[in-house]
Amino acid sequence: MTPKEKMAIPPQAMPEQDAAVRARNMNEVALGYTAEMAKTEASRCLQCPTKPCMQGCPVAINIPGFLAKAAEGDFASALDVIKETSLLPAVCGRVCPQEKQCQKFCTMGKLLKDVDKAVAIGRVERFCADLARETGAEKPVACAPKTGKKVAIIGSGPASITCAADCAKAGHDVTVFEAFHRCGGVLVYGIPEFRLPKAIVRHEIEAIKQLGVKIENNFVIGRTRKLRDLIDKDGFDAVFVGTGAGLPKFMGIEGENLNGVFSANEYLTRANLMKAYLEGSADTPFWHGKRVAVLGGGNVAMDASRMALRLGAEKVYLVYRRSEAEMPARKEEVHHAKEEGVEFHMLENAKRVISDGKGAVAGLECLKYELGEPDASGRRSPVAVEGSEFVLDVDTVVVAVGNASNPLIPTTTEGLEINKRGNIVVDPETNMTSIPGVFAGGDIVLGAATVILAMGEGRKAAAGISAYLSK
Amino acid sequence: MNRIISKSRLSDNVYKMQLEAPLVAQERKAGQFVILMVDDELGERIPLTIADADAEKGTITVIFQTVGATTTKLSRLEPGDSIAALLGPLGRPTSIRGENGEKPGHVVCVGGGIGVAPMHPIAQALKAAGNKVTIIMGARNEGLFVMKDEMAAIAGENLILMTDDGSSGRKGLVTEPLKELCEAGAVDEVIAIGPPIMMKFCALATKPYGVKTTVSLNTIMIDGTGMCGGCRVSVGGKTKFVCVDGPEFDGHEVDWDQMLSRMGAFKPQEQAAKEHVCKAGIFK
Numbered sequence: 161m162t163p164k165e166k167m168a169i170p171p172q173a174m175p176e177q178d179a180a181v182r183a184r185n186m187n188e189v190a191l192g193y194t195a196e197m198a199k200t201e202a203s204r205c206l207q208c209p210t211k212p213c214m215q216g217c218p219v220a221i222n223i224p225g226f227l228a229k230a231a232e233g234d235f236a237s238a239l240d241v242i243k244e245t246s247l248l249p250a251v252c253g254r255v256c257p258q259e260k261q262c263q264k265f266c267t268m269g270k271l272l273k274d275v276d277k278a279v280a281i282g283r284v285e286r287f288c289a290d291l292a293r294e295t296g297a298e299k300p301v302a303c304a305p306k307t308g309k310k311v312a313i314i315g316s317g318p319a320s321i322t323c324a325a326d327c328a329k330a331g332h333d334v335t336v337f338e339a340f341h342r343c344g345g346v347l348v349y350g351i352p353e354f355r356l357p358k359a360i361v362r363h364e365i366e367a368i369k370q371l372g373v374k375i376e377n378n379f380v381i382g383r384t385r386k387l388r389d390l391i392d393k394d395g396f397d398a399v400f401v402g403t404g405a406g407l408p409k410f411m412g413i414e415g416e417n418l419n420g421v422f423s424a425n426e427y428l429t430r431a432n433l434m435k436a437y438l439e440g441s442a443d444t445p446f447w448h449g450k451r452v453a454v455l456g457g458g459n460v461a462m463d464a465s466r467m468a469l470r471l472g473a474e475k476v477y478l479v480y481r482r483s484e485a486e487m488p489a490r491k492e493e494v495h496h497a498k499e500e501g502v503e504f505h506m507l508e509n510a511k512r513v514i515s516d517g518k519g520a521v522a523g524l525e526c527l528k529y530e531l532g533e534p535d536a537s538g539r540r541s542p543v544a545v546e547g548s549e550f551v552l553d554v555d556t557v558v559v560a561v562g563n564a565s566n567p568l569i570p571t572t573t574e575g576l577e578i579n580k581r582g583n584i585v586v587d588p589e590t591n592m593t594s595i596p597g598v599f600a601g602g603d604i605v606l607g608a609a610t611v612i613l614a615m616g617e618g619r620k621a622a623a624g625i626s627a628y629l630s631k
Numbered sequence: 632m633n634r635i636i637s638k639s640r641l642s643d644n645v646y647k648m649q650l651e652a653p654l655v656a657q658e659r660k661a662g663q664f665v666i667l668m669v670d671d672e673l674g675e676r677i678p679l680t681i682a683d684a685d686a687e688k689g690t691i692t693v694i695f696q697t698v699g700a701t702t703t704k705l706s707r708l709e710p711g712d713s714i715a716a717l718l719g720p721l722g723r724p725t726s727i728r729g730e731n732g733e734k735p736g737h738v739v740c741v742g743g744g745i746g747v748a749p750m751h752p753i754a755q756a757l758k759a760a761g762n763k764v765t766i767i768m769g770a771r772n773e774g775l776f777v778m779k780d781e782m783a784a785i786a787g788e789n790l791i792l793m794t795d796d797g798s799s800g801r802k803g804l805v806t807e808p809l810k811e812l813c814e815a816g817a818v819d820e821v822i823a824i825g826p827p828i829m830m831k832f833c834a835l836a837t838k839p840y841g842v843k844t845t846v847s848l849n850t851i852m853i854d855g856t857g858m859c860g861g862c863r864v865s866v867g868g869k870t871k872f873v874c875v876d877g878p879e880f881d882g883h884e885v886d887w888d889q890m891l892s893r894m895g896a897f898k899p900q901e902q903a904a905k906e907h908v909c910k911a912g913i914f915k
């Protein structure tokens with residue numbers, strides 16, 4: 161096919177549940193390509209010799225390589241190419257902000273002058289991974305001969321899963337310690353079922369178990385055992401800290417401790433991990449908000465507002481103090497949220513939560529904002545418009561303005577260097593911390609970031625660990 | 632894992648269980664708690680204080696009152712059964728006078744109802760650190776006292792029993808002897824653990840005397856590691872997370888009305904869950 165012919169192939173739309181229906185159920189929104197669609201979409205790739213898309217992928221998947229196989233309908237070989245560098249394609253294909261990563265650089269998107277018309281790399285990636293999982297066609301992974309070295313992995317989010325898998329493949333004896341009763345980190349407690357089915361996460365966890373990785377749930381490092389004890393008493397030769405950014409930020413405004421105000425972490429954990437949406441069978445209750453305001457503009461805010469609809473809210477307002485162009489959320493989620501009926505309130509911000517006099521939320525006082533002059537970074541920062549107060553009639557407020565890093569490990573581990581934001585400081589080459597033999601990666605190092613970046617960090621740390629252990 | 636070693640019933644709706652949890656038993660200090668789940672698919676995570684522990688045997692003791700769905704399900708388990716999930720020890724240990732730089736002195740421990748259980752390891756540690764320990768225990772009636780003998784063993788003649796109906800000890804509220812002791816001027820510190828309303832009034836009682844009063848808050852929790860913020864309360868005008876900043880706080884600084892209101896946030900649904908357990912025939 162000539163480039164011209166390729167350009168004429170229409171981008172394959174993702175089949176989706178109807179917006180009105182899906183806004184009231186927990187099932188996955190994006191249904192996934194058929195084999196035919198995946199083949200057609202892959203065949204749009206121009207096989208650019210300079211592979212510009214690869215520089216947008218944090219783990220540098222050989223994108224034209226796997227797309228060429230997929231275009232032939234050889235999805236198994238396509239997956240082999242993906243797996244050379246990525247461990248969680250079924251997850252990343254679903255949750256990567258592709259329009260800011262691989263697809264941003266895609267020549268096809270540039271030619272058609274629309275990033276949304278770039279080759280849908282993530283969707284084809286997802287298809288290859290789903291197909292192999294659903295048909296049981298995944299190939300067993302070989303591990304190197306045993307090294308006799310013990311590695312402890314703290315946390316079980318994407319950074320930890322990747323680090324654990326790589327360490328096991330390198331022949332180390334790996335144990336994962338996870339505070340929660342389920343593994344997966346944000347993938348199980350934060351990102352909702354309708355965006356990332358939990359069966360996929362469970363499958364990935366099973367896969368690392370099959371590599372011989374041991375898993376200790378309900379085990380919180382710093383409390384059940386100190387990090388240093390893992391090395392000094394329990395015989396671990398190296399430790400990886402992948403504890404994420406689990407410390408919710410609040411706005412610090414009046415009325416924030418009223419009943420009906422939640423951090424997005426609490427709101428989503430109740431619904432996802434604790435399955436509160438299965439009312440009548442799950443013991444953990446959720447708050448029956450009828451009119452919900454969600455504060456923030458990232459993926460977390462999109463997830464919380466769409467979850468609110470599914471938990472029965474009649475009205476959901478998304479309140480963000482910048483404009484839509486600045487929203488850090490994935491484009492597709494913004495689009496889905498709008499389709500489902502979330503009302504966007506841009507250039508507005510919460511000033512005070514109003515009490516009903518009995519300890520619960522009776523409304524949210526907001527201020528209007530406008531974009532000021534660009535600051536040093538070139539970003540136009542929002543400024544409040546004086547006297548623009550108005551009240552949103554809500555009974556529930558979900559605060560999704562970001563997560564800081566959880567201080568539990570740094571405060572219980574002497575000599576672990578952190579920066580002023582509380583993130584663990586690591587050597588950029590090896591991901592080793594200030595304590596020899598202790599490595600870290602993912603959100604605890606980067607601040608709240610993305611799944612694929614966390615995964616990349618886990619991989620880099622695993623290489624660092626193997627190098628350290630072979631010394 | 633987490634096997635129930637023994638179980639006994641201390642009063643109508645209060646149970647004591649010894650659980651196998653070797654690492655928790657080794658690490659725990661007075662004032663810390665665990666979070667457990669009876670069912671790790673659909674169950675709830677609930678916090679319970681570690682009332683006692685035996686590091687050698689690798690066991691911890693919890694004492695709990697059946698108030699809702701999860702505590703009721705827990706009370707139905709028998710020795711040999713396992714707890715689906717158990718995490719701990721969580722929270723900051725109690726700062727024990729005599730160990731924390733302050734000179735030993737006279738410490739009054741006030742335990743209301745089931746709050747006597749979490750008080751036990753604290754009173755033990757206070758005594759071991761060289762303090763004079765007075766214990767005030769309160770209950771609605773004599774049958775509801777738990778761990779009376781254990782507390783008597785620590786406080787000796789300085790054990791004061793209070794009941795609402797006078798069926799044992801003095802008739803009245805725990806705040807009465809507390810005020811008298813403060814009035815007499817010989818109290819260096821007070822620790823109060825019990826229903827929030829009792830802790831609130833203990834803090835009010837000691838405030839005029841300027842006696843340091845520590846309380847142990849029992850807010851609703853989910854993760855217990857500082858991730859969700861569901862356990863937050865205002866203390867001295869600042870938001871604190873009970874699971875990581877507490878559970879113990881200066882009782883004079885706690886915003887009690889907010890705390891009481893937050894504890895009732897899910898009341899209708901908790902009631903429904905309890906009825907569900909009822910209907911399922913789990914309630915005997």
Ligand SMILES: Cc1cc2nc3c(=O)[nH]c(=O)nc-3n(C[C@H](O)[C@H](O)[C@H](O)COP(=O)(O)OP(=O)(O)OC[C@H]3O[C@@H](n4cnc5c(N)ncnc54)[C@H](O)[C@@H]3O)c2cc1C
Nearest residue numbers: 315317318319339345346350381404459602603609610611
């Ligand atoms: C609601 C939500 C939506 C998101 N959506 C997207 C998206 O669409 N796309 C995207 O790329 N990114 C998204 N992100 C961000 C992404 O999920 C994170 O960047 C990523 O999960 C970080 O991975 P991690 O391995 O560093 O940590 P986490 O996934 O946070 O996992 C950390 C794990 O460590 C455990 N832990 C913590 N402390 C201890 C301890 N002391 N002992 C034992 N265990 C401990 C925790 O329980 C947790 O399981 C989203 C985040 C949230 C919250």
Ligand SMILES: Cc1cc2nc3c(=O)[nH]c(=O)nc-3n(C[C@H](O)[C@H](O)[C@H](O)COP(=O)(O)OP(=O)(O)OC[C@H]3O[C@@H](n4cnc5c(N)ncnc54)[C@H](O)[C@@H]3O)c2cc1C
Nearest residue numbers: 677678679680694695696698699700701702849850851901
């Ligand atoms: C740090 C800490 C230590 C605790 N230690 C003990 C202990 O040693 N022994 C013990 O019996 N209980 C203790 N509690 C309280 C215990 O966690 C609750 O009783 C339990 O969560 C109730 O669960 P449930 O499902 O049975 O009842 P639910 O159905 O959740 O609640 C039933 C009733 O109890 C009230 N309630 C809900 N949560 C709590 C709570 N956290 N505290 C008090 N009342 C609550 C509700 O308002 C409702 O009226 C502690 C709580 C905390 C935070």
Ligand code: SF4
Nearest residue numbers: 217252256261262282
């Ligand atoms: S991992 Fe993410 S960034 Fe990389 S190719 Fe896949 S979807 Fe694109």
Ligand code: SF4
Nearest residue numbers: 205206208213266267
């Ligand atoms: S930039 Fe786009 S068209 Fe070019 S190789 Fe990558 S995916 Fe294919």
Ligand code: FES
Nearest residue numbers: 855857859860874
């Ligand atoms: S219980 Fe979640 S932060 Fe305390």
